[in-house]
Amino acid sequence: MAPVTETVFAASGAGPSFSEDYMPVVFSTPADGTRCVYVGMRAPPEVTA
Known part of the structure; x- marks a missing residue:
């Protein structure tokens, strides 16, 4: 990824x-406060294990 x-x-x-x-x-x-990442028009919330 390039910033x-x-x-x-x-x-x-x-x-x-x-x-x-x-x-x-x-x-x-x-x-x-839920951290998300948008990839391909979708934004799943961060899931920690």
């Missing part, structure tokens, strides 16, 4: 499910 800003990165989009060379990866913390 674009403090919370936005450009990740390689190589593979059959990606049509672009790069895709955005965005790290975020919504108002409820």
Whole structure:
């Protein structure tokens, strides 16, 4: 991943499910405090083991 800003990165989009060379990866913390990462328009919450 290549940093674009403090919370936005450009990740390689190589593979059959990606049509672009790069895709955005965005790290975020919504108002409820749950840390999320947006990849491919989806934002699963962080899960710790």
